[in-house]
Amino acid sequence: MTPARPVETWLTDMDGVLVHEEDPIPGAAEFVAALRSSGRPFLVLTNNSIFTPRDLRARLGRSGIDVPEESIWTSALATADFLAEQRPGGSAFAVGEAGLTTALHDIGYVLTDRDPDYVVLGETRTYSFEAITTAIRLIEAGARFIATNPDPSGPSAQGTLPATGSVAALISTATRRRPYFVGKPNPLMMRSALNRLEAHSETTVMVGDRMDTDIVSGLEAGLRTVLVLSGSTGAAEVEQFPYRPTRVLDSVADLVPLVERLADGDDVEG
The missing domain is CATH 3.40.50.1000 (HAD superfamily/HAD-like)
Known part of the structure; x- marks a missing residue:
């Protein structure tokens, strides 16, 4: 048995995880609030290159999700x-x-x-x-x-x-x-996000809704991964891929009670 690895840093995709277009996904605001209150560094990642982080902060804010500008990392x-x-x-x-x-x-x-x-x-x-x-x-x-x-x-x-x-x-x-x-599924985007936070892959979790971008790029960057089924990849599709996420959950609402528990030293694989 390997000892539990603490979770010091979180990376999360935006579309399909926190929002669908302008509509918030239930539990997303609470998830971000839990991340912020935990004091652990985090970044919201998106392949969208149209908007600046300031624009995206305003977009998320209109959906009731409060993400600081400096916590948004785009392609x-x-x-x-x-x-x-x-x-x-x-x-x-x-x-x-x-x-x-x-x-x-x-x-x-x-x-x-x-x-x-x-x-x-x-x-x-x-x-x-x-x-x-x-x-x-x-x-x-x-x-x-x-x-x-x-x-x-x-x-x-x-x-x-x-x-x-x-x-x-x-x-x-x-x-x-x-x-x-440069962007997902290139793990370079994950590594640049880790560098921005001065974080380590061994203590970072990536949350995403797509097996072929979020999960594979997290995996290749050495992160633990959580697939949420609120976006692109459905439950029946997961087994079609030759790799697996660390966990599969219905949505980020299921992560809210886990944030403090994981931050206290439990393992995302538990």
Whole structure:
């Protein structure tokens, strides 16, 4: 028997775990409140690169969920963090919205369409044919191709929307160059979140609703994982995957009574 590992840090996905679009998932507000009162560091992770953490804080607040701005980590921030390490003070042609451009500006990057070091593709609700054409030509001229996340589609009140992965596929088909995806399921996003909190994988738990992004990236980053069935992956689908989460729960409402217990030294596997 291995001794129980304390839980010092929490990472949690947002869509499908805390909210469905603008609608809060029952228990989400209580879960975040429990995390905050426990004093343990935590981050809310999202592959959404459209919004800044300030925007997302306001969105969650309208749903009755109080998450500090500094506790939100987006694929745009993870991408900027990656680029700052790879090529400090570089330049990029960005296809995306404020969440991406603000993150790139904050690391000192110059946004330009003149011989940039990178083409960085993020999510937007208004993809421009002109911007995509410019991205293709810059990649053909030698710019390195980065995308914030590989999600092929996203939800909206009207139905499915094409997302970053779909547009990346279009650009890849035209250029024969595949991007490097930073966001989930790349465990790099988990590691960047851990670095932001100065946390260790051995004492961190990842909560997510998708086996093929949240759970696999947490697993590959060395975290214990909790799958909640309030989002994309249903109970019947779990056994189809060659890996398993540490725990499967109906929703984060089931985690509320566990937060203090786990923080006191119990193991999430118990």
